[in-house]
């Protein structure tokens with residue numbers, strides 16, 4: 001049994017144990033690896049049982065695994081009852097497919113906005129395989145927007161609709177950004193009523209990302225641009 005830790009692209013668990021289930025070995029008779037033994041490795045997540053795969057090419061045919069030449073040794077290590085750790089079997093990290101999803105969090109966010117947006121991203125990944133998570137992800141993106149708006153105005157006792165209109169009226173938000181914020185609000189509301197679609201959730205994610213980039217990331221980059229270009233004041 002060969003086991004290793006990996007961030008699961010399906011259930012989104014971090015560093016969860018995977019078990020190698022199958023290795024198919026063939027000598028390539030054409031292409032980039034012609035003449036070399038190519039191993040296709042298939043492993044499953046111990047938590048959700050979904051699978052990932054990777055190609056592994058051994059350059060050294062004299063390598064022994066489990067006391068046998070590499071191809072046979074690898075296969076015996078998959079099927080025996082001894083727990084083999086990844087590093088004892090493979091010489092290097094493999095490029096697993098699919099890759100683990102990573103939260104795509106804009107830079108320079110206030111800590112609480114960053115935390116909430118990261119949570120929304122994790123829920124979004126979970127929702128790709130579990131439709132019950134749609135509404136939780138939708139609500140989390142909407143909450144990230146609400147927290148972000150607190151940095152623009154402190155009328156936090158007012159409802160979100162009022163606050164967005166107020167920010168546009170006072171020219172804190174330009175009209176198109178107000179429209180963006182309203183779209184996030186409406187989609188987030190749909191999330192709380194469990195009638196948001198996968199496509200709408202993807203739109204909600206993109207709009208929230210763009211709104212946060214415009215509000216926090218771009219303004220924070222301006223001093224760096226001035227430094228780079230030598231512009232002062």
Ligand SMILES: [Zn+2]
Pocket residue numbers: 008009010011012013016045046047048049050
């Ligand atoms: Zn999993």
